[in-house]
Amino acid sequence: MNKPRSLLNSLASGEKPLYLHVLIGGFFALLVFLAFWLLRLIENESAASSLLLFDFLFVFLLFPLKGRLWHKLALLTMGNMVGLTSSFLLSFSGVSEEENSRNILFVLAYPIVNMIWIVVMWAIGLSVLASRRRGIQ
Amino acid sequence: MILEALFLVLIGVITAYLIRHYVFTITALYSGKKGSNNENVRYKPKVSILIPAKDEETVIGRLLKRLTELTYPKERMEILVIDDASKDKTGEIAEEFSRKYDFIKVIHRRPREGNGKPAALNEAMKHVKNDIVLCFDADYFPQKDIVEKLVAYFADPHVGAVQGRVTVLNEPQNLVTRLVALERIGGYRVDQKARGDLKLIPQYGGTAGGFRKELVEAAGGWDSAMLAEDTDLTFRIYLMGYKVGYVDDAECYEEAVENWRAYWHQRQRWAKGHMQCAFKYMLPMLKSRKLSLKEKIDGLLLLHIYFLPLLVLLAWVLGIFLYVSNSTKWTAFLLNFIPLSIYSAVGNFAPFFEVGVGAYLDGRTRVFWLVPLLAFTFLYNMAICVTAFFGLCFSKIRRTRLSWEKTFHNGRGNGCLY
Numbered sequence: 001m002n003k004p005r006s007l008l009n010s011l012a013s014g015e016k017p018l019y020l021h022v023l024i025g026g027f028f029a030l031l032v033f034l035a036f037w038l039l040r041l042i043e044n045e046s047a048a049s050s051l052l053l054f055d056f057l058f059v060f061l062l063f064p065l066k067g068r069l070w071h072k073l074a075l076l077t078m079g080n081m082v083g084l085t086s087s088f089l090l091s092f093s094g095v096s097e098e099e100n101s102r103n104i105l106f107v108l109a110y111p112i113v114n115m116i117w118i119v120v121m122w123a124i125g126l127s128v129l130a131s132r133r134r135g136i137q
Numbered sequence: 138m139i140l141e142a143l144f145l146v147l148i149g150v151i152t153a154y155l156i157r158h159y160v161f162t163i164t165a166l167y168s169g170k171k172g173s174n175n176e177n178v179r180y181k182p183k184v185s186i187l188i189p190a191k192d193e194e195t196v197i198g199r200l201l202k203r204l205t206e207l208t209y210p211k212e213r214m215e216i217l218v219i220d221d222a223s224k225d226k227t228g229e230i231a232e233e234f235s236r237k238y239d240f241i242k243v244i245h246r247r248p249r250e251g252n253g254k255p256a257a258l259n260e261a262m263k264h265v266k267n268d269i270v271l272c273f274d275a276d277y278f279p280q281k282d283i284v285e286k287l288v289a290y291f292a293d294p295h296v297g298a299v300q301g302r303v304t305v306l307n308e309p310q311n312l313v314t315r316l317v318a319l320e321r322i323g324g325y326r327v328d329q330k331a332r333g334d335l336k337l338i339p340q341y342g343g344t345a346g347g348f349r350k351e352l353v354e355a356a357g358g359w360d361s362a363m364l365a366e367d368t369d370l371t372f373r374i375y376l377m378g379y380k381v382g383y384v385d386d387a388e389c390y391e392e393a394v395e396n397w398r399a400y401w402h403q404r405q406r407w408a409k410g411h412m413q414c415a416f417k418y419m420l421p422m423l424k425s426r427k428l429s430l431k432e433k434i435d436g437l438l439l440l441h442i443y444f445l446p447l448l449v450l451l452a453w454v455l456g457i458f459l460y461v462s463n464s465t466k467w468t469a470f471l472l473n474f475i476p477l478s479i480y481s482a483v484g485n486f487a488p489f490f491e492v493g494v495g496a497y498l499d500g501r502t503r504v505f506w507l508v509p510l511l512a513f514t515f516l517y518n519m520a521i522c523v524t525a526f527f528g529l530c531f532s533k534i535r536r537t538r539l540s541w542e543k544t545f546h547n548g549r550g551n552g553c554l555y
Contacts, residue, residue, distance in 0.1 A: 015166055015167055016167070017166075017167055053474070061493075061494075064167075065497070104461060107457055107460050107461065111472055111475060115512070116512070119508060119509045119512070122493065123489075123493060123506065123508035123509055126493045126496070126508075127506070130497045130500070130505070131502045133497070
């Protein structure tokens, strides 16, 4: 009998959050952000806000979970690179925030693009950690 | 100025839901409670199990066969199948089981005897003999020991209803069933469990759960004008001073809708029913002395969850207008926030934090690639809720009765079992 996917082997909740990882992750995210800022890689405030939003979600939702710290740091760095690349690509394609004019394409596309890469990176991060966790169990 | 203030208020409401879902996610992850009541599994009262069924010939036999395999003592339970004027062989199949097993009885309803499931349940309540009543939809497939796990909660006299966990049987069928499965994971594994652990308002879902007969009778039976009889009962129970318990390890499979059209109709019914409940219970709930402050806050957010997609849409349109006409820096920043809030606050109680973390807690590893695709169901939910709202307003103005639209099940989930 081909039974449906059983939930009986689901993993119980009650994990202990890894606060040290959150602390290190927060500090690391800040360093990465400052490095980008000092290197003038962050083009505008919208790019800055989307990176900060991603860092906040990633650090507070993924870093407390079970998993190796260096995996999480690598994923966080990768996410920041993807975010930066997406803002570059949008600027190159003419979708950018302009000083004195209102770019309607920017206001429509930019938030949606941000949503897509933030959620994709978060899902990849969870997938990696869930695989590791299942392996450990 | 007024528009800016309105925009800020809308963002504030969206943020409240975002924080709520974040709190639920964290609670489900780190709460040590198991969502079961194993110390009371020896409590074995007599129970009645209701199965409202209309044109369910493809699935009713599967459920009845499963119910004969339950580990709960058969002499302590009765099963009532309510054949709701079926045009197919639902009644015949149920009668076959009734002839074979004396604890199974069939009630046949004639056409036009009432509107949908609430009316069918009212009919069934006339025949119910026991104080504890469980209910399963015909497309469900419960665990063998689900009754023990559910009724254990009724050992506590303050519990008026219980709800088990629902998960999707036909998940591998197609993209729609996979996405519904993700919503269910987030909705039950995280959302319902967290509300239970935090002693807020876990919702009785109308199936894979149960209630005390006396409470439904005291409330005058099921309100057949309501499209969400489950939400209706949840709030009636809380207003009577009872609680709803959520039992995470009482698992039951359902056959999920398998195309976008069926998804639309099912969610329209849910949205309209929930909005009806919001209008009906908002003030009584706020005035009630039987609910704690945190229950009132959660109840308020729960009642209005199907209005949220409307508010998000309004915030988005208003934000774009403000940006184009009179942009300030905070407008641009908050506009960035809105699409993410669709993920984080819109949906059938299962925003992406909850879906992702629920899948993580279930030990699922391959479903995460689907999480970004939930954006589509969330946008689809926005359209559903907007049309449901206007449909409800239209029916109020014209004083027409909302009709119960049944979800069709074709029994393809059987292939996932045998």
